[in-house]
Amino acid sequence: MKSLPRMSSRSRQFLNFAVTFVSVLLCVLILPTRMPGMELLGISPNWLLIWVVAWSIKRKRTVWGAASMGVVLGFLQDAMTAPHPTHAVSLVIVGVLTVVLLKSWSIPADIVERDPIPIALIVFGMAVVAETVMGLQFLAMGDRALLEIWSDHQRVALCSAILSSLWAPVIYFPLNRLWEMTRKLEKS
Amino acid sequence: MLKNTLRRWWDLRLPIALLGLAVTAAWGVRETQGAPLFEVYNWVTRPFQTNGSGQEQLISARTQELQAQLLESETQNQKLKELLGYVSAKKPKGIVAPIIGRSADHWWQQVTLGRGSNDGIKADFTVMGPGGLVGRVISVTPNTSLVLLASDPTSQLGVGITRSRNMGFMRGKGGNQAVMEFFDNVPNVKPGDVVSTSTFSQLFPAGLPVGKVISVDMNKTPAPEALIEFSAPMSSLEWAVVYPHSKEAEQKASQGQSSAPEGEAK
Numbered sequence: 001m002k003s004l005p006r007m008s009s010r011s012r013q014f015l016n017f018a019v020t021f022v023s024v025l026l027c028v029l030i031l032p033t034r035m036p037g038m039e040l041l042g043i044s045p046n047w048l049l050i051w052v053v054a055w056s057i058k059r060k061r062t063v064w065g066a067a068s069m070g071v072v073l074g075f076l077q078d079a080m081t082a083p084h085p086t087h088a089v090s091l092v093i094v095g096v097l098t099v100v101l102l103k104s105w106s107i108p109a110d111i112v113e114r115d116p117i118p119i120a121l122i123v124f125g126m127a128v129v130a131e132t133v134m135g136l137q138f139l140a141m142g143d144r145a146l147l148e149i150w151s152d153h154q155r156v157a158l159c160s161a162i163l164s165s166l167w168a169p170v171i172y173f174p175l176n177r178l179w180e181m182t183r184k185l186e187k188s
Numbered sequence: 189m190l191k192n193t194l195r196r197w198w199d200l201r202l203p204i205a206l207l208g209l210a211v212t213a214a215w216g217v218r219e220t221q222g223a224p225l226f227e228v229y230n231w232v233t234r235p236f237q238t239n240g241s242g243q244e245q246l247i248s249a250r251t252q253e254l255q256a257q258l259l260e261s262e263t264q265n266q267k268l269k270e271l272l273g274y275v276s277a278k279k280p281k282g283i284v285a286p287i288i289g290r291s292a293d294h295w296w297q298q299v300t301l302g303r304g305s306n307d308g309i310k311a312d313f314t315v316m317g318p319g320g321l322v323g324r325v326i327s328v329t330p331n332t333s334l335v336l337l338a339s340d341p342t343s344q345l346g347v348g349i350t351r352s353r354n355m356g357f358m359r360g361k362g363g364n365q366a367v368m369e370f371f372d373n374v375p376n377v378k379p380g381d382v383v384s385t386s387t388f389s390q391l392f393p394a395g396l397p398v399g400k401v402i403s404v405d406m407n408k409t410p411a412p413e414a415l416i417e418f419s420a421p422m423s424s425l426e427w428a429v430v431y432p433h434s435k436e437a438e439q440k441a442s443q444g445q446s447s448a449p450e451g452e453a454k
Contacts, residue, residue, distance in 0.1 A: 017206075029229050032289025032300055042363070042423055043294050068207045075214035079222030080292035082326075087293065134295055144341050152341075152362060156294040 009186070016182045023175055027051045028076050038167065043159040045167040048073045049130050052091050053123050054172040056098035057112055058179055066095030085137035090130040098126060113176060116169045123168040127161035223329040230288060230302060230332045237286050237302060245421065249319035252419050256320060256382045256397035260350050264395060267353075282316070282429035283307050288332070297340035297362060299323070301428060304331045312391070314433040319420035320397035321385065322428055333430070338398070339366060339422050346388030347398055347416075352376035355386050356411070358398070364422050366399070368414045375412055377404055383416050393433055 007015070027047040038044050052073055056066040074088025081087075101122070102112075112118050135153040138144050197204075217225060285307075289300035303309055305328045313325040315335050323337040336343050339360040347358045347368055354375040358368045368383065381401040387394040399418040406412045 025228075028225055029232055031292035032229060033233070034290050042290075046294070065203070065207065068211055072210045072214040075211075075218040076222070076225070077293060079218045079220070079225060081296045081298060083218060083221075131294065134293075138295065148341055148361070152295065160294055 012182055012185065016178065019178055020175075023171070024051060024073065024076075027073075027171065028080065031077070031080055038163065040159040040163055041155060043156060043163065045163040046127055046130065046160050047164075047167075047171065048077055048087075048091060049094060049127055050123055050164055050168045050171045051175075052095045053098050053119070053126055053168070054175050056095045057102060057119070057122070057172070058176065061099055063096050063099050066099045067092045070095035085134070085141055087134070089137060090133035093133055094126045094130050097129065098122065113180070116173075119168050119172050120165040124161045124165035127164045128157050131157040131160055221327045221329075221334075226300065226329045226332040226334070229300070233288055237288055245424070246318045246427075249317075249419065249421060253319045253397055256350070256384065256419060259382055260384050260395055260397060263350055263353070282431045283309060284427060284429050285309070285333070286427055287425050297337040297360060297422075298326075299335045299337060299425065299428075301325075301333045301335060301430070302331070303430070304328045304333050306330045308432075309333050309430050310432075312433060314392055314396070314431045315428050316396065316431060317420035317422075317425050317428045320399060320418065321392065322420050322422070322425065324391055325430065335428070337422060339363060339418060345392050346386040346390075347383050348386035349375070349377050349401070350382040350384050352381075355388060356414075357388070358383070358416060361415075364418050365402075366416045366418065368401075368416050369411045370414070371411070373412070374406075377401060377412075377414055379403055393431075 027050070030047055031044070034042070034044055052066070052070050055061070055069050070092035071088045074086060074091040077087040077091075131153060135149050135157075138149050139146060283303060285301040285303035287299050288302040291298040299322075301309070301315070309325060309328050311325055311327060313333075315322045315325060321338055323335045323340075323343065325333050326336045327334045337360065338345065338358075339362060341360050341362065344357055344359050346355065348355045352375070354370055354372055354377060356368050356370040356372075356375070358366045360366050370377070379401050383398045383401060385392045385394055385396045385398060397419060399416045399420075401414045402417045403415045404412065405414070
């Protein structure tokens with residue numbers, strides 16, 4: 001196989017697209033599994049949320065790019081569970097919030113790229129936000145009692161946040177490395 | 189100015205087209221209830237699907253199921269002797285299916301079965317596990333089917349206490365438990381009583397073992413409540429059996445029954 005710099009721009013773009021697509025597919029397919037070590041009280045990491053955060057953290061990502069990818073992954077998760085309430089809302093909010101956060105605090109991108117701690121913290125916060133949005137949607141739909149949603153939310157938000165933040169580097173670092181490499185090669 | 193904006197948009201035509209394509213594709217997947225995704229999932233996980241381990245747990249749960257069923261049939265038999273002229277339907281044959289996945293998010297209690305419409309499974313079919321009722325099929329693809337567990341907060345079903353025939357309805361509570369609300373103000377119920385589906389439930393056939401009462405709260409308003417533990421091990425299921433069931437047939441049967449002498453609900 002040819003190394004990345006020696007590929008033509010077109011095939012590099014194709015490879016980039018293919019890897020992105022395959023990584024989304026992997027995240028979607030791993031959702032229904034409960035592997036030992038990836039499970040806490042029957043709850044597994046929120047892989048799609050990790051993917052959306054990884055996508056939104058990328059340098060020069062616009063709010064629109066993050067939001068539309070949030071919609072895509074949200075629809076995919078809807079397809080795997082139940083379409084009402086939609087998961088797209090929580091993932092869009094997560095994507096947009098990540099972009100806005102990075103821009104408004106102007107966190108240097110190379111710090112996030114080298115260190116697993118900031119990415120874990122961001123994913124932890126975003127998981128809590130996402131589950132809260134889902135809880136609010138269930139409350140607005142009105143077919144579950146407030147007390148049930150609240151007790152579910154505590155369990156779900158905490159377990160999902162802990163597991164997602166621990167597993168975030170697994171998704172983030174390979175994807176980010178690929179995107180960074182192709183971006184640098186595009187520039188030069 | 190306008191020219192610049194236009195040029196900027198023209199430069200962005202590829203990302204915009206790709207994002208639009210991705211959103212449309214995802215919408216399509218959502219509309220088909222993820223049928224291609226589940227098919228791919230089934231294909232990928234086929235080498236890892238279990239082959240009936242954890243035999244002992246299954247056997248002890250199976251004994252519990254049989255006991256509950258026996259108690260149910262005894263009580264039903266007693267009733268039937270009183271209501272002469274009742275002819276029971278033949279029990280249909282079930283489809284055994286492995287459980288290949290659990291819920292894809294944290295708010296729904298669902299499982300995915302490794303058999304689908306190719307094996308004759310349809311939506312609304314009843315799913316039983318070792319120990320008793322598990323849930324209801326909500327969507328099928330050619331080789332997989334999605335099951336909403338009875339422990340999901342959105343799944344409600346009519347149930348009754350087998351010993352005293354007190355009726356009520358049950359709401360899932362997540363995990364392995366459910367809450368039963370009684371129709372009577374002073375139901376005859378105590379911890380340890382066996383709970384089964386009642387003739388009021390239209391989504392499930394009557395008389396399936398569901399679980400055991402573990403505590404009773406008589407002072408709850410507006411109706412007394414009981415906490416129920418499912419007899420099927422919801423969190424460690426590996427196999428399930430799917431039985432045919434359809435809403436229309438159930439409605440017809442209950443309409444036919446309403447002309448029979450009343451007395452079941454008392």
